[in-house]
Amino acid sequence: IDAPRDSLAARPELARAQLEFMALSLRDQEIKxxxxxxxVAQRMxxxxxxxxxxxxxxxxxVPLEAVARMTIAYADGMWLHxxxxxxxDDIGVLIxxxxxxxxxxxxx
Numbered sequence: 612i613d614a615p616r617d618s619l620a621a622r623p624e625l626a627r628a629q630l631e632f633m634a635l636s637l638r639d640q641e642i643k644x645x646x647x648x649x650x651v652a653q654r655m656x657x658x659x660x661x662x663x664x665x666x667x668x669x670x671x672x673v674p675l676e677a678v679a680r681m682t683i684a685y686a687d688g689m690w691l692h693x694x695x696x697x698x699x700d701d702i703g704v705l706i707x708x709x710x711x712x713x714x715x716x717x718x719x
Contacts, residue, residue, distance in 0.1 A: 626690045626702065633687075654679045661717065670717040678717070685709060 636643040657679040664670035689705055 627694055630690060630694060650683065653683055657682055664717065668719055671719045673717060678713075682713060 632642055633646065636646050654676070658675045661670060661673065661675050661678055665672055665675075686706075686709070689709065690702075693702065693705065
């Protein structure tokens with residue numbers, strides 16, 4: 612689960628490329644559809660992970676879809692603010708903080 616974090620921490624330009632493509636999706640229907648499909652897949656993946664944790668008693672019962680949407684929105688916002696505001700924060704540290712916060716909120 613840390614592979615995406617490690618990859619993005621080593622290559623922050625990937626985040627910049629994603630932001631560029633997100634902006635292009637406002638004008639290009641094909642790119643918009645690709646992002647929609649990626650979003651749905653990501654939301655389903657996160658929902659399944661949280662549901663498994665709830666089922667095992669590791670997480671408390673939460674509105675699964677809402678938490679998945681919030682997690683994706685937070686990640687997207689984190690990239691955007693890091694790049695636009697030139698925060699210079701280590702993206703690996705930001706991802707670790709977000710993961711720790713989410714786990715603390717979900718923990719049973």
